[in-house]
Amino acid sequence: MAFIGNNNIISMWYHETDYWANRQSSTMGEISSQYRLTVTPKRSDSKIVLEATLPSQRVTMHALNHYAIYNVTDSGYVNLPQLPSGQSRARSHCSSRGQYNADNAVVNVIRTVTDSFSGSKTFAIWCSTYSSDLTRHNHSAGNSSNQVHFSSNMVFLAYELEDI
Numbered sequence: 001m002a003f004i005g006n007n008n009i010i011s012m013w014y015h016e017t018d019y020w021a022n023r024q025s026s027t028m029g030e031i032s033s034q035y036r037l038t039v040t041p042k043r044s045d046s047k048i049v050l051e052a053t054l055p056s057q058r059v060t061m062h063a064l065n066h067y068a069i070y071n072v073t074d075s076g077y078v079n080l081p082q083l084p085s086g087q088s089r090a091r092s093h094c095s096s097r098g099q100y101n102a103d104n105a106v107v108n109v110i111r112t113v114t115d116s117f118s119g120s121k122t123f124a125i126w127c128s129t130y131s132s133d134l135t136r137h138n139h140s141a142g143n144s145s146n147q148v149h150f151s152s153n154m155v156f157l158a159y160e161l162e163d164i
Helices: none
Strands: 009-017 021-023 037-039 046-057 064-071 094-097 105-115 121-129 135-137 154-162
Touching (some): 009 037, 037 046, 037 154, 046 064, 046 121, 064 105, 094 105, 121 154
Antiparallel strands (some): 009 154, 021 135, 046 135, 046 154, 064 121
16 A cells, blocks of 8 residues: 555554553553554654554643553653753643543544564553543543433554665
8 A cells, every 4th residue: 555656654563452540640641551553664764653542531621631652662751742941841742621521522633653663562541641541541530311421432552664
């Protein structure tokens, strides 16, 4: 499967799950091993685009959740954004702000690009929550009405692209 022109897709990896995972910590950590994706590039001179679409409920305050793609194999974040000198912002691939209702859904699109590598590497989705507020992923807080509460699925993709 390839596009016409530069940056053709060489290969693609896909993982989808409707597994419900809760996380409650102000420290970055893995949401669930059920959300992992393993990638084995075919070429050493390519780029790897990592992208996860993760529905979650919003925390019940106006604080932020932060999400990042983590390289489990090498124990490090993948290509986190840099900060200008003197800045002290949280670095992540995606952030979401809460509202005063734990049933409100948000779809987090967590994306980054990295250089190719040899062998296989496993990637995970990590998050943190302001003030250790509980965040539900792939589902909302309640279960009384299917018109108010939701159950969804996470999709984690990786594309290997020609680096032209």
